[in-house]
Amino acid sequence: MTAAGRQPIDVPGLVQRAREGQARAVARLISLVEDASPVLREVAAALAPHTGRAQVIGLTGAPGVGKSTSMSALVSAYRAHEVRIGVLAVDPSSPFSGGALLGDRVRMQEHATDDGVFIRSMASRGHLGGLAWATPQALRVLDAAGCDVIFVETVGVGQAEVEIAALADTTVLLLAPGMGDGIQAAKAGVIEIADVFVVNKADRDGADQTVRDLRYMLSLGGPHSAAGAWRPEIVRTVAVRAEGVADVIAAIDKHCAWMAGNGELDRRRRARAAAEIEAIAVSAMREQFRDVHGSASLDKLAAEVAAGTTDPYAAADRLVGELADDRGPQV
Numbered sequence: 001m002t003a004a005g006r007q008p009i010d011v012p013g014l015v016q017r018a019r020e021g022q023a024r025a026v027a028r029l030i031s032l033v034e035d036a037s038p039v040l041r042e043v044a045a046a047l048a049p050h051t052g053r054a055q056v057i058g059l060t061g062a063p064g065v066g067k068s069t070s071m072s073a074l075v076s077a078y079r080a081h082e083v084r085i086g087v088l089a090v091d092p093s094s095p096f097s098g099g100a101l102l103g104d105r106v107r108m109q110e111h112a113t114d115d116g117v118f119i120r121s122m123a124s125r126g127h128l129g130g131l132a133w134a135t136p137q138a139l140r141v142l143d144a145a146g147c148d149v150i151f152v153e154t155v156g157v158g159q160a161e162v163e164i165a166a167l168a169d170t171t172v173l174l175l176a177p178g179m180g181d182g183i184q185a186a187k188a189g190v191i192e193i194a195d196v197f198v199v200n201k202a203d204r205d206g207a208d209q210t211v212r213d214l215r216y217m218l219s220l221g222g223p224h225s226a227a228g229a230w231r232p233e234i235v236r237t238v239a240v241r242a243e244g245v246a247d248v249i250a251a252i253d254k255h256c257a258w259m260a261g262n263g264e265l266d267r268r269r270r271a272r273a274a275a276e277i278e279a280i281a282v283s284a285m286r287e288q289f290r291d292v293h294g295s296a297s298l299d300k301l302a303a304e305v306a307a308g309t310t311d312p313y314a315a316a317d318r319l320v321g322e323l324a325d326d327r328g329p330q331v
């Protein structure tokens with residue numbers, strides 16, 4: 001079907017159906033925000049009144065530590081209490097949903113027919129603004145759709161993962177014995193933002209050593225040792241046997257209660273909203289400046305600067321001033 005032949009998108013209807021828990025409507029809304037559809041603003045406005053309720057949990061760790069296995073076990077545990085769950089599996093490194101996410105789908109199979117679980121994979125795909133931009137929008141869709149708990153699973157321990165993990169209320173970092181490299185890489189930044197550490201594959205030799213390494217690293221200072229800061233929990237699991245999963249949930253809930261009790265939850269959410277507004281505003285400004293290139297205003301100012309009647313700083317100030325005037329009192 002051509003774009004011209006397409007029915008206009010019924011945004012209020014879609015949001016209504018998503019709120020009733022219809023998976024297809026949820027999927028469609030996520031696609032709309034992911035693809036930066038022209039109705040993006042309308043979607044964002046329609047979702048806003050229904051958001052802010054979900055508990056967002058980031059789950060990250062090096063490839064192969066057991067994120068997907070743990071996720072599946074966690075989802076089962078939450079579902080036993082009829083908690084509605086959303087899972088966003090985000091792969092910042094791959095341009096397409098690749099093998100890892102296909103594997104996830106197999107591992108998550110047992111939840112595929114559960115209408116209390118919504119699972120979505122997202123990959124970079126090179127789309128506008130990238131995942132750091134698209135992920136919070138997708139989270140809003142799941143939040144509005146009534147998910148009580150939303151997991152954002154990211155692969156790896158690099159900067160992109162740190163950014164995505166920072167979207168969560170609580171960040172869980174998975175490690176495994178014998179993955180010393182993982183701990184080293186994690187030092188790069190995820191350790192600083194993790195609220196709960198899970199040493200998975202505790203059935204293997206070296207789990208005690210990994211816990212000790214972790215304790216040692218946490219004792220070295222950093223944000224976790226600041227006065228009044230949250231002291232991260234360390235939990236051991238054997239995800240393949242669902243062992244320790246209840247302890248992970250208990251640690252997450254403890255962190256959540258701690259945040260709610262001291263205002264940290266509001267602070268984190270506001271900081272996230274501020275970063276999001278900033279990103280949208282900056283990209284809008286960048287668009288505006290693109291229009292300036294080759295414009296009559298710029299030509300006129302360039303002629304003045306070239307002739308020495310104006311200096312480039314004064315010219316730039318005038319240009320910025322004109323842009324602000326053009327926009328009118330929108331803000």
Ligand SMILES: Nc1nc2c(ncn2[C@@H]2O[C@H](COP(=O)(O)OP(=O)(O)OP(=O)(O)O)[C@@H](O)[C@H]2O)c(=O)[nH]1
Nearest residue numbers: 062063064065066067068069100155201238239240
């Ligand atoms: N022995 C043992 N193996 C585990 C455990 N948890 C997961 N595994 C195995 O470790 C392998 C990787 O598990 P995944 O859950 O796919 O790990 P992942 O972190 O999602 O991997 P990527 O998505 O590739 O980054 C699989 O073969 C699992 O069966 C565990 O507790 N003990």
Ligand SMILES: [Mg+2]
Nearest residue numbers: 067068100104
């Ligand atoms: Mg995985």
